[in-house]
Amino acid sequence: MNSTIDLIGIFSAVAVLTGLGIGFGALLGVVSERFKREDNPLVEQIDALLPQTQCGQCGYPGCRPYAEAINQGDALNKCPPGGEATIHALADLLGRDPEPLDGEAQSEAKVAFIREAECIGCTKCIQACPVDAIIGAAKLMHTVIEDECTGCDLCLDPCPVDCIDMLPRSAPITQWQPVVAHSSNMIASDRQPASGVS
Amino acid sequence: MSNVFDFPGGIYPPERKQRSNQSVLIEAPLPRWVSLPLQQHSGQPATPCVSAGDMVKVGSVVAKREGMISSDLHASISGTVREVSTTQITIEGDGQDAWLRLTPLEWQSAEPHALLERLNESGIVGLGGAGFPTHIKARVVERHTIDTLVINAAECEPYITADDLTLRHYANEVLEGAQIIAKLCGAQHIVIGIEDNKPEAIGALKQALTNSQPIPVELTVIATRYPSGGERQLIKKLLDLNVPSDGLPADVGVLCHNPGTLLAILHAVRDGQPLVSRVVTLTGEAITQPGNRWVRLGTPVRELLEQAGLNTLELHQVIQGGPMMGAPLQTLDTPVTKLTNCLIAAKLEELAPPPAESPCIRCGECESVCPVALLPQQLHWYARAQDDAKLERYHLFDCIECGACSYVCPSHIPLVVDYREAKSRIRLQRIEATKAEHAKHRFEFRQARLAREEAEKQARKQARQAQQRRPTNTAAASGDKVDLRGLRIAHAAAKASVKKAEKTLARVAQEDPKQSLDDLEMQLATAQENLKAAELQLAQARDQQSSEESP
Numbered sequence: 166m167n168s169t170i171d172l173i174g175i176f177s178a179v180a181v182l183t184g185l186g187i188g189f190g191a192l193l194g195v196v197s198e199r200f201k202r203e204d205n206p207l208v209e210q211i212d213a214l215l216p217q218t219q220c221g222q223c224g225y226p227g228c229r230p231y232a233e234a235i236n237q238g239d240a241l242n243k244c245p246p247g248g249e250a251t252i253h254a255l256a257d258l259l260g261r262d263p264e265p266l267d268g269e270a271q272s273e274a275k276v277a278f279i280r281e282a283e284c285i286g287c288t289k290c291i292q293a294c295p296v297d298a299i300i301g302a303a304k305l306m307h308t309v310i311e312d313e314c315t316g317c318d319l320c321l322d323p324c325p326v327d328c329i330d331m332l333p334r335s336a337p338i339t340q341w342q343p344v345v346a347h348s349s350n351m352i353a354s355d356r357q358p359a360s361g362v363s
Numbered sequence: 364m365s366n367v368f369d370f371p372g373g374i375y376p377p378e379r380k381q382r383s384n385q386s387v388l389i390e391a392p393l394p395r396w397v398s399l400p401l402q403q404h405s406g407q408p409a410t411p412c413v414s415a416g417d418m419v420k421v422g423s424v425v426a427k428r429e430g431m432i433s434s435d436l437h438a439s440i441s442g443t444v445r446e447v448s449t450t451q452i453t454i455e456g457d458g459q460d461a462w463l464r465l466t467p468l469e470w471q472s473a474e475p476h477a478l479l480e481r482l483n484e485s486g487i488v489g490l491g492g493a494g495f496p497t498h499i500k501a502r503v504v505e506r507h508t509i510d511t512l513v514i515n516a517a518e519c520e521p522y523i524t525a526d527d528l529t530l531r532h533y534a535n536e537v538l539e540g541a542q543i544i545a546k547l548c549g550a551q552h553i554v555i556g557i558e559d560n561k562p563e564a565i566g567a568l569k570q571a572l573t574n575s576q577p578i579p580v581e582l583t584v585i586a587t588r589y590p591s592g593g594e595r596q597l598i599k600k601l602l603d604l605n606v607p608s609d610g611l612p613a614d615v616g617v618l619c620h621n622p623g624t625l626l627a628i629l630h631a632v633r634d635g636q637p638l639v640s641r642v643v644t645l646t647g648e649a650i651t652q653p654g655n656r657w658v659r660l661g662t663p664v665r666e667l668l669e670q671a672g673l674n675t676l677e678l679h680q681v682i683q684g685g686p687m688m689g690a691p692l693q694t695l696d697t698p699v700t701k702l703t704n705c706l707i708a709a710k711l712e713e714l715a716p717p718p719a720e721s722p723c724i725r726c727g728e729c730e731s732v733c734p735v736a737l738l739p740q741q742l743h744w745y746a747r748a749q750d751d752a753k754l755e756r757y758h759l760f761d762c763i764e765c766g767a768c769s770y771v772c773p774s775h776i777p778l779v780v781d782y783r784e785a786k787s788r789i790r791l792q793r794i795e796a797t798k799a800e801h802a803k804h805r806f807e808f809r810q811a812r813l814a815r816e817e818a819e820k821q822a823r824k825q826a827r828q829a830q831q832r833r834p835t836n837t838a839a840a841s842g843d844k845v846d847l848r849g850l851r852i853a854h855a856a857a858k859a860s861v862k863k864a865e866k867t868l869a870r871v872a873q874e875d876p877k878q879s880l881d882d883l884e885m886q887l888a889t890a891q892e893n894l895k896a897a898e899l900q901l902a903q904a905r906d907q908q909s910s911e912e913s914p
Contacts, residue, residue, distance in 0.1 A: 203856065217799035219806045227806060296805040315802045338402070338450070340791055343784050 219295035220317030274334040275316035283328035290320035368603040383646035384524040386654035397661025403701040404494040406432030420463040435486040439639040439659040465635035485631035491621035510616035512550040517592035520685030528655040530564035534571035540625030590765040647708035665695035679711040687766040721774040729768035739768040746781040811892035818899035857894040
């Protein structure tokens with residue numbers, strides 16, 4: 166008698182647990198189908214760290230394809246416009262070791278400038294620009310919208326008359342950064358007397 | 364309401380106000396030439412509207428406001444424009460002092476929009492230090508209900524006595540200016556907050572109180588403690604209201620104005636006189652005649668200090684603003700701007716440079732004096748380590764840069780310098796991030812456009828082929844199986860993303876009509892392009908399928 170009750174107890178416990186397992190499994194399955202994401206959140210995060218110049222120096226046609234490639238295991242160090250800062254941010258995000266930059270780091274922000282007198286109106290640079298920052302029409306002068314240009318260099322090569330220059334971008338005075346040199350902790354008597362103003 | 368509440372922290376630095384508050388307010392001699400920087404206010408710089416050689420009178424507009432938050436700039440002396448550069452306008456004076464005034468307005472009967480327009484065209488900005496354009500500040504009523512106007516006469520920084528002297532001489536005028544602003548923004552109360560170290564100004568205000576019409580004015584005298592003149596600190600102290608961390612005083616129904624600004628408002632409305640001069644405190648032990656002067660904007664600091672008896676040999680540094688928050692001038696050829704409230708010509712022993720920095724000993728003094736109740740020590744570590752995420756979590760942007768923590772630090776760590784540097788670094792990063800986001804959206808739009816054009820090309824090609832009824836058509840089409848289901852899903856997704864973009868655009872446009880919607884509009888256009896491409900591909904695939912089935 167006792168053993169029957171034990172058996173019923175065991176079977177009901179197994180049945181309940183199995184039922185719960187199937188029930189929650191089905192629920193999770195439905196939810197994962199219902200709220201499935203088309204995009205890969207990790208690719209989005211990687212893309213957000215890239216500088217979005219769309220320059221293609223990494224060998225991919227734009228920042229997002231490179232983000233996808235990094236997600237597939239490509240190297241982190243192929244982005245010269247981003248420089249060391251981007252490599253470190255990516256390494257932090259993905260838990261990989263930062264590698265030295267592959268290529269030359271860009272020293273300053275640049276902007277493309279068309280020498281308008283020499284432009285022949287071939288529209289080749291317009292087709293090359295990844296962010297539609299060049300305006301103009303066939304046989305008419307072209308010019309660069311300075312605020313939209315990302316300084317990617319992609320318009321230089323297609324130009325048949327070499328009338329495009331990359332100029333350093335001038336930062337507005339409101340974006341001025343203070344230069345602070347932190348003194349190393351030295352003994353007070355080592356200090357030089359401060360110099361006065363004129 | 365006469366009882367006084369309290370904000371945390373605060374310090375008691377030596378006041379040193381006696382040096383400049385003993386003499387009366389006088390006009391400084393007319394400068395021979397002035398140079399007017401195009402940015403004397405927060406927001407965007409003004410755009411010059413004169414060219415070299417133009418004749419100007421005092422009050423002629425020389426630069427117009429550019430964009431939403433900006434302010435007009437007026438000639439402060441009559442004469443000839445000598446040079447217009449990208450950063451400033453130089454005017455050579457003719458000594459005539461010929462004025463060009465606007466028509467005076469009767470503020471009691473004038474329409475609010477006429478008053479607003481007058482503030483706009485008079486180039487008035489907050490003269491307390493931040494330089495926020497007053498006409499924009501007055502338009503805050505469009506979005507908030509203002510209950511109380513606070514006149515911030517605390518002037519808590521050592522040395523500065525400009526507001527003190529302004530109130531002694533112009534108490535009635537300042538209160539009349541306050542009535543104008545109260546009328547503009549519908550305030551029901553006016554409260555003056557003043558520190559108890561200005562008995563003469565308090566006396567003058569008490570006499571003026573009785574004449575002030577139509578809104579009653581209340582005078583609250585508070586104990587002297589730095590930084591009670593901070594906007595949020597004063598509001599807490601007078602009204603016991605806490606301004607939210609990322610909000611404005613208007614969020615709690617308060618508007619705060621400096622006495623100098625209110626006087627300038629009255630001059631602009633009653634006399635039609637634009638902002639061309641301001642009260643500047645000249646003080647410090649390196650000048651022999653300290654005091655307050657009415658100074659024309661653009662007057663070179665050197666000229667001003669020399670007229671006050673500058674002792675060049677003993678001069679160590681000139682500080683613009685107060686000793687706590689001001690900045691030392693690199694050169695004395697700097698002009699006086701709308702924001703110059705005080706010039707301290709200090710001797711070496713008067714404001715000695717701090718001893719060398721030592722390591723932090725974690726004494727916690729800085730925390731006990733912080734008027735915003737931040738943790739300056741933590742911020743110091745994170746600022747030095749450039750840990751921006753932590754800095755924001757510890758509310759770096761709530762720091763008012765009052766300098767109380769640096770003042771009490773026994774290790775002489777320049778804490779505020781660190782915070783300023785970190786703030787500007789984070790601001791720049793935010794600008795860069797928005798720019799990158801914008802470029803990304805333009806790139807996505809271009810990709811979508813190219814995809815749509817490609818799909819259109821394909822559709823045209825197919826239509827042409829269908830017209831010619833080439834036998835190869837069916838053979839080629841049957842070769843690759845059409846993924847109709849996949850295309851249908853892509854089409855539905857594109858439709859959903861257009862709807863989502865439309866919704867976001869509508870929501871943001873409703874929430875904040877002033878915000879630029881360019882980026883969101885571009886995202887919507889991108890989604891629409893994608894939808895068009897998907898539609899074309901789907902239609903094409905359906906055609907193909909039906910043509911496969913029919914023969």
